[in-house]
Amino acid sequence: MAAFSPVSRIKHPIILIGLMGCGKSTIGRELSKQTGMPLLDTDLVIEEQIGKSIPDIFAEFGEARFRALETALLRYLADRHASPEHRNCIISTGGGIVLKPENRTILRSLGFVVWLNVDVPALLARTARANNRPLLQNADRAATLSSLLLRRRPLYEVTAHMRLNTTDTDIPTIVREILQAAVLFYD
Numbered sequence: 001m002a003a004f005s006p007v008s009r010i011k012h013p014i015i016l017i018g019l020m021g022c023g024k025s026t027i028g029r030e031l032s033k034q035t036g037m038p039l040l041d042t043d044l045v046i047e048e049q050i051g052k053s054i055p056d057i058f059a060e061f062g063e064a065r066f067r068a069l070e071t072a073l074l075r076y077l078a079d080r081h082a083s084p085e086h087r088n089c090i091i092s093t094g095g096g097i098v099l100k101p102e103n104r105t106i107l108r109s110l111g112f113v114v115w116l117n118v119d120v121p122a123l124l125a126r127t128a129r130a131n132n133r134p135l136l137q138n139a140d141r142a143a144t145l146s147s148l149l150l151r152r153r154p155l156y157e158v159t160a161h162m163r164l165n166t167t168d169t170d171i172p173t174i175v176r177e178i179l180q181a182a183v184l185f186y187d
């Protein structure tokens with residue numbers, strides 16, 4: 001049951017971007033629950049398409065192939081977006097989706113893009129137990145996350161319509177702020 005009534009005014013996807021561990025999947029699930037809008041997780045769609053996990057796709061085909069799959073998926077979503085019955089969904093993305101200029105353009109045209117910005121110590125804690133992220137399978141995860149953030153911050157900045165610092169913010173507050181902004185964005 002949708003808990004946020006003005007949400008029926010949201011006619012376009014809400015898209016979550018940000019570094020691994022910033023909470024895109026968790027916030028995406030909560031947004032989906034509250035709005036009734038289906039959740040599309042780009043990593044999961046690619047895993048289903050290829051029939052392999054993200055680590056296996058990286059290991060067998062390489063990162064460049066994975067990036068090409070992300071772009072193909074975004075192009076498909078942009079085409080599909082043309083039909084009104086496909087407009088409403090929550091899209092949770094992989095952390096590197098902003099790397100390609102074409103992806104950034106499509107993301108911005110596809111919907112309301114929200115960057116969940118979390119500081120590195122929190123990202124470290126949140127990614128500590130997971131072994132499903134090929135880019136973090138090395139000795140110095142803190143250094144890796146710091147350099148990824150340094151490189152990607154400007155890309156998240158130019159892609160996002162809204163930036164939220166969510167290091168110390170609880171999930172209900174984050175979800176409420178996103179929905180309030182999304183409603184205004186499309187007014």
Ligand code: S3P
Pocket residue numbers: 018019020021024043054093094095096097132133134135
């Ligand atoms: C990546 C982030 C991952 C996944 C892949 C690459 C990245 O998604 O797409 O491992 O380049 O930051 P999450 O951000 O959901 O962990």
